[in-house]
Amino acid sequence: MARPSRKSASPTKPLLKPPVRVGSLAPAALVGELRSLHEAAEDPDIHRMPADQELFGALLYLEAHASALKAAGARQKAALARVKLWQYIREQADTRQSKAIKDARAAHVEWAQLAPALAVNAASAAYNKAMRLRAAELPNPSLMESAIRRTPEAVLEAERLAAARAAAERRAQQEAARQHRLLAPVASRLLKYRAGLDDGQDITYWLDEIEAVLPSCETPTQFVSLATYVKAAVREIARAERGNPSSAITTDEASMAYAAAVELVTRN
Structure with missing residues (x-):
């Protein structure tokens, strides 16, 4: 007997659980702590490490010079902090890229032109990806009744509800x-x-x-x-x-x- 096919969820139906995020973070302060670990370990190249505010460059330096930390505890702490900082960058990227897409569209860039920049093959795919990215700009999931699906339909509905709440x-x-x-x-x-x-x-x-x-x-x-x-x-x-x-x-x-x-x- 054939199994009954599973019904696909409505594209606007909310998810039961919000995604887990690292959330707000003081990246420059955390990079400063990692700098102190390398200074304490007498890293000979620490003077070449980018400023604490230059997060991406600082992480590349810390990755390349991880072996300068000799103590096991320092290596563990530094590696965990780097994992958290890369996750922070990953979470920030969606919001920043979404804003860049909005600027491109405001400058009359066509979806077909955006497709290569978004690493997709068609204008429709670029539009769908842009809509999914807009989910990152919605209110904090912890403040919402439930997490939304990253579909164009769900994002538009969530934006409509957020606008209605703001207007009220x-x-x-x-x-x-x-x-x-x-x-x-x-x-x-x-x-x-x-x-x-x-x-x-x-x-x-x-x-x-x-x-x-x-x-x-x-x-x-x-x-x-x-x-x-x-x-x-x-x-x-x-x-x-x-x-x-x-x-x-x-x-x-x-x-x-x-x-x-x-x-x-x-x-x-």
Whole structure:
């Protein structure tokens, strides 16, 4: 009996596991550590080693002069560090090559012209390879729900979703800024006329919080904090007013400031 053929996965279906990467690294610092190992081993040619920032050239030197390290521990440490640095270069290459392809396309280079540079034989293959390389420019896989397939369809879908998330974040930030422009003067009036408000412990606490954040309220997170504090102050003033209306608000200015805060909080 013939085995049933395995269905191929959808080109946009995400992978279950993200690829393992060496991730962020300080390559110049690591090369500096390797330089120190060679200096400690009295490598006679260490003066010829390229600068720590010249990663590729430094790795070629360290490979050619690996025998200068006599201690087994130093050889192991240096070899492991070189493996990690080459992996780092490998991971960086996709992103850098993808950006070079974008520049070439922006300069009106045809896919057929890119094919030899990408080591493929056809324009369609150059396009597909370029799309796979674009996967390296997508958000960190650890921040995504699942890893994407390196197919043109999957990359385009992931880019669409990333753009949609970025647009939603921009809209949320714009809305927070708009709300802040309405909220800041209301919060200022509460502080200006706080002497006419009940000075109970809870009200005082939230007014103090407003006073602390309002002068430097610039980020979306601070906008949210200010809105939270104003809502809490309004809630506590309302509670005090229910308990003893004659002492909760004692001046007309404070009454109007509170009324404006209630209206804004209720509307939002």
